[in-house]
Amino acid sequence: xxxxxxxxxxxxxxxxxxxGVAALALYWLGMVPDYLQPPENGPxxxxxxxxxEADLGMSIALPxxxxxxxxxxxxxxxxxxxxxxxxxxxxxxxxxxAPALTITQTEGEAGAPVTLPGMESVGSRTTxxxxxxxxxxxxxxxxxxxxxxxxxxxxxxxxxxxxxxxSERELLTIIRSM
Amino acid sequence: MPFFESVFGHYLSQAVAYSxxxxxxxxxxxxxxxxxxxxxxxxxxLIALALPVLCPLVYYLLSPFRGGLALLDVNRWLELRLAEGxxxxxxxxxxLLGTAVYCLGKEAFPAVRYYLGRRAVLPAIAPGRFxxxxxxxxxxxxGQVNVxxxxxxxxxxxxxxxxxxxxxxxxxxxxxxxxxxxxxxxSHEVAHSSRSVVRLSRLLLALRWLLFYNPVAIxxxxxxxxxREKLCDDLAIRLSGKRxxxxxxxxxxxxxxxxxxxxxxxxxxxxxxxxTQEDTARRGLVRERVQRITRADPGSATxxxxxxxAVAGILLAGLLFFVV
Numbered sequence: 256x257x258x259x260x261x262x263x264x265x266x267x268x269x270x271x272x273x274x275g276v277a278a279l280a281l282y283w284l285g286m287v288p289d290y291l292q293p294p295e296n297g298p299x300x301x302x303x304x305x306x307x308e309a310d311l312g313m314s315i316a317l318p319x320x321x322x323x324x325x326x327x328x329x330x331x332x333x334x335x336x337x338x339x340x341x342x343x344x345x346x347x348x349x350x351x352x353a354p355a356l357t358i359t360q361t362e363g364e365a366g367a368p369v370t371l372p373g374m375e376s377v378g379s380r381t382t383x384x385x386x387x388x389x390x391x392x393x394x395x396x397x398x399x400x401x402x403x404x405x406x407x408x409x410x411x412x413x414x415x416x417x418x419x420x421x422s423e424r425e426l427l428t429i430i431r432s433m
Numbered sequence: 434m435p436f437f438e439s440v441f442g443h444y445l446s447q448a449v450a451y452s453x454x455x456x457x458x459x460x461x462x463x464x465x466x467x468x469x470x471x472x473x474x475x476x477x478x479l480i481a482l483a484l485p486v487l488c489p490l491v492y493y494l495l496s497p498f499r500g501g502l503a504l505l506d507v508n509r510w511l512e513l514r515l516a517e518g519x520x521x522x523x524x525x526x527x528x529l530l531g532t533a534v535y536c537l538g539k540e541a542f543p544a545v546r547y548y549l550g551r552r553a554v555l556p557a558i559a560p561g562r563f564x565x566x567x568x569x570x571x572x573x574x575x576g577q578v579n580v581x582x583x584x585x586x587x588x589x590x591x592x593x594x595x596x597x598x599x600x601x602x603x604x605x606x607x608x609x610x611x612x613x614x615x616x617x618x619x620s621h622e623v624a625h626s627s628r629s630v631v632r633l634s635r636l637l638l639a640l641r642w643l644l645f646y647n648p649v650a651i652x653x654x655x656x657x658x659x660x661r662e663k664l665c666d667d668l669a670i671r672l673s674g675k676r677x678x679x680x681x682x683x684x685x686x687x688x689x690x691x692x693x694x695x696x697x698x699x700x701x702x703x704x705x706x707x708x709t710q711e712d713t714a715r716r717g718l719v720r721e722r723v724q725r726i727t728r729a730d731p732g733s734a735t736x737x738x739x740x741x742x743a744v745a746g747i748l749l750a751g752l753l754f755f756v757v
Contacts, residue, residue: 259737266740269465274748277458278504281756285505288513 297335307334307342315342316360316415320432322425324348325356339363343372356429359416371405371418373397385430386410392423406430437511437522444489445529445646450507451485451753452649458752462745466735471664473738475633478657480746482640482650488753503757529646536645555584555601563607569616573623578672580623591689593618595625609689614682617675624668630661637661659718666726680726687719 293299301307308315311334321327329344339362346356357372369391377395383406384390390408397403397420404426405418415433419426436442459481468474496502511522560567570580584601586592591606600622610618624630637657644650670676735741 262736265466266737267744270462270744270748273458273461273465274752277454277752278755281454281504281752285503285509288506288509292513294509294512 296337297341298333299335301332301334304328304332304344307332310334311336311340311342313340313342313360313362315344316413316433317358318429318432320428322421322429324421330354353420355420357416357418359414361414361416362412363414369407369414369416371395371403371407371416373418374403374405383427390430392427394423436526437508440493443508444493446507446511446525447489447756448485448644449525449529449647449649450505450756451488452481452644452647452653454753454756455481455484455749456649456653458749459745462741466741468735468741470735470738471660471667472629472633473735473742475637475657475660475664476738476742477745478653478660479633479636479640480742480749481653482637482644482657484746484750484753485647485650486640486643488750492754502755504755506757508757528648532648532651533646536651540641541645555586555599557599558583558585558602563604565607565612565615566602568612569619572616573620573672576672576674578620578623580619581626591686593622595622598626600626606686609685610682611678613675613678614685617669617673617679618682618686620669620673620675621665621679623672624665625661627668630665630668634661659721662718663722663725666722670726676726680723683719683723683726687716 289299301310304315304317325346325348327346329346331345332342333345334340334342341359341361343357343359345354346358347353348355354373359372371393374393374395375397377393379394381392382389383392385406385408388408388410390406393405393407395403395405401420403418403420404423405416406426407414407416408430409415415430417426417430417433419429437446459477462468463474463477468477511520511525513521515521515524558566566583570583573580580600581595582599584599586601586603588603589605591603591609593600593602593606595601600619602619606618607615625634637654641650641654644654666679669679673679
């Protein structure tokens with residue numbers, strides 16, 4: 256028994272470590288093609304909102320209320336053409352690197368269940384008025400239990416989702432300015 | 434390339450990708466665990482051959498659309514554009530085709546020709562015809578070694594091989610080797626007909642044919658043939674007790690094949706015969722075998738080999754699940 260326990264690091268831990276390193280190597284290898292030749296129909300990153308609009312062939316809605324604590328332009332603009340046209344913009348706080356606001360615009364009217372990016376558990380849901388239609392306001396938490404507020408609604412053939420680390424009032428001001 | 438988007442094409446590309454991952458993983462584990470026994474090395478390398486045959490099918494049935502889980506998507510690599518109209522998939526397809534043609538030309542067709550063609554029935558060597566052979570046989574029998582019936586080959590070159598449960602030798606072999614060397618070489622060939630070696634050889638051959646298009650499998654296969662020769666060397670030493678005679682017999686045979694060509698240069702090319710999955714008289718392999726035999730260092734036996742095989746197989750199968 257003692258001899259077997261002494262062998263455990265060699266018998267179990269060593270191959271597990273090798274498998275872990277191999278998994279990491281495979282993951283990096285998996286990223287190489289997208290780095291060398293980003294896929295034509297996405298998902299891919301864009302340098303600017305204008306470039307994303309030109310490539311995706313759609314107009315991207317932005318809030319006219321843009322608080323000073325948010326850095327502009329977005330740090331990440333990720334879009335795709337297939338299976339549906341979609342763009343996701345991530346804005347960080349002015350002095351930090353953590354995402355403070357994420358806006359997603361996805362083509363389609365279908366009523367599939369909506370998941371808000373970054374929101375891992377949902378607390379409350381409330382129906383709200385956005386423009387001439389209705390939307391849903393959601394409070395919940397993200398990674399590490401961080402409180403998040405988000406909302407989603409449909410307009411002009413798109414599904415919009417907005418998630419922020421700020422207050423409900425701030426979120427409503429942002430989305431009503433879009 | 435559309436072919437690799439079909440189910441069959443996807444299977445081929447997965448099998449090759451799995452082989453690459455499997456051989457790297459297994460060779461690292463053999464080094465980490467310092468596995469020296471040829472039989473155990475063969476068993477590990479069999480995992481590297483078998484999983485690429487089975488896993489693509491099993492994983493396709495279990496979870497055909499696991500792209501979202503993928504660490505590595507092989508199709509993304511195959512879609513990489515190398516030049517106008519040419520992707521990595523085209524190059525990959527040519528490589529597979531080349532490998533398949535090589536395998537068919539070097540192994541399949543000669544085998545088919547051998548089995549379908551007219552073969553001379555080799556005569557059995559009657560007792561008393563070659564007294565030295567009888568003496569070698571008697572010595573091995575005293576050591577409880579079951580020597581199969583011995584047939585005489587008409588080849589002018591010295592050779593010894595096992596086929597269909599019989600040992601085939603040529604008269605030139607008896608002229609070339611002394612008594613101890615003859616006993617050691619016969620022991621090596623008898624080891625090839627032992628149950629464990631025969632079972633492994635058949636499994637190896639089956640996997641070889643199933644992976645005829647896979648260039649990585651060729652490398653693993655050649656490695657395993659080397660392992661098998663070393664395993665038979667170990668068995669021969671155990672059966673005959675003649676370590677140094679085995680070395681000198683091996684060297685004599687190698688020198689004769691590679692230096693004593695009738696036209697003064699280059700190795701002799703012997704006709705294809707069963708069991709000749711590759712030229713086991715390669716210089717590198719002979720050197721490796723001689724060094725190993727003369728070193729006389731079996732190393733310590735690997736503890737818990739069954740557990741090691743199971744752990745390696747399970748971890749590797751798990752890793753391969755995330756290669757799509």
